[in-house]
Amino acid sequence: MNISEVTAVICTLKEEYNIKDCVECIKENGVKKIILIDASSRDKTVDIARKLAVKCFVVPKKTIAFQRQYGVDVAKTKYVCFVDADNRLEKNCIVTLLKYINKTSFVGVAAQKIRLTSMNDYWSMGWDWHNRTTINTLGEKMVIGTPAMYLTDVLKKVRYETELVSADDNVLCYKLSKLGYKVGTGPGVCYERMVASFDEFKRKLLGYGKGDAEFIIANPERWYNMGTHALRNYFLRGQWRALINGRFDLMPYYFFYGIIRFYGMVKALFTLLILRKRSMVHPGYTKNY
Known part of the structure; x- marks a missing residue:
């Protein structure tokens, strides 16, 4: 078990204001292999990522599931860790997930998500409370979202349904469960900007x-x-x-x-x-x- 066995995959579309902080927090977690799958953004997302020594792939704008599967297919490490551009990983989050996935029978583990401390509106408060009391609890889950670490070989066999617009995580986790695989929430922590208005x-x-x-x-x-x-x-x-x-x-x-x-x-x-x-x-x- 080594952090060099992890590739971080960031799927983006017009994320020029988020990508720098996202990449920097991944590097602070000790991950050196970072790839970006960009859906033909017309802003500076890819330019910024390349200046940060991120390996970038520009693909046609289709679905997030298509981008994630593309990232899995080009990854050469034992694990892939999907990170959204607005995720801010706590230091050692990825190492913590790596240790957890190795001591459990899970093929995928998600980080716990907490709202950024700068947010104080009603809707993000509700979202955060729901996360803390349900989604963030350790253990097996029916569905997990990002950020999440998976065994690469498993996702090369049990693939995302790339034509789906919104049900990528639900359908993937259901396909995994039908084959006897399990996913869950681990102890790693991620801060995230949550909904800030109705x-x-x-x-x-x-x-x-x-x-x-x-x-x-x-x-x-x-x-x-x-x-x-x-x-x-x-x-x-x-x-x-x-x-x-x-x-x-x-x-x-x-x-x-x-x-x-x-x-x-x-x-x-x-x-x-x-x-x-x-x-x-x-x-x-x-x-x-």
């Missing part, structure tokens, strides 16, 4: 709902579980957890979270089904949704 909150959740719809289309046997996910786990359980923990102020947060995500799923599901029907009637018909 508009950002709404956009984020509509995207998550879109991902839920994509997951249902790809895995129809899981339609009930994913179709009720937003209502069961956020609208109902989220408000209940806030209530029993005395966080009455966060009950509206979970109310809106469940409703908006569910609405986003229903809207995207109808759109996807209509597009599928049209493509059956008119082969070759495609349209971005």
